[in-house]
Amino acid sequence: MGMTAKKQAGYVQDREIVDGVMMIRIAGVFTKETTPNICRQVKVSSGKHKIKGIILDFKGVTGVDSSAFACLISVMKDHLKKGLKVGAINLNKEAKAIVEVLRIKSVVCSYKCEETALKAMAKRGKNE
Numbered sequence: 001m002g003m004t005a006k007k008q009a010g011y012v013q014d015r016e017i018v019d020g021v022m023m024i025r026i027a028g029v030f031t032k033e034t035t036p037n038i039c040r041q042v043k044v045s046s047g048k049h050k051i052k053g054i055i056l057d058f059k060g061v062t063g064v065d066s067s068a069f070a071c072l073i074s075v076m077k078d079h080l081k082k083g084l085k086v087g088a089i090n091l092n093k094e095a096k097a098i099v100e101v102l103r104i105k106s107v108v109c110s111y112k113c114e115e116t117a118l119k120a121m122a123k124r125g126k127n128e
Helices: 035-047 066-081 093-102 114-122
Strands: 011-018 021-030 053-064 085-089
Touching (some): 021 066, 035 053, 053 114, 066 085
16 A cells, blocks of 8 residues: 555544444554554543444545554454444445455444444344
8 A cells, every 4th residue: 555645644533422332433544553543542432431332434544454454353353342333334445355355244344324333233132
């Protein structure tokens, strides 16, 4: 993945709780250098509130590499073990390709939009 000097490093853009689900909007370019800080912020954000799930919104993400995505997957797996539902919305083509290559569809539940993700999170039972 080629990065130009104008591309911003990955960061958490916004966090909010919607219907008991932590929406974490991320943005910028995710590389193995920038992702650990993002993962830390996701863990801290989700640990501060009683929630039933987490949705990562990739709308502002302009680039991602597989090692960076692996870090996010690790955080998602930790949340699954705690009984939380996890999902992602607005995955770009690059992120979708990484999900396919790494064969992690069982961990990364990708939803069409925020409304669909929230409906899935509202359901009882296993991660959709």
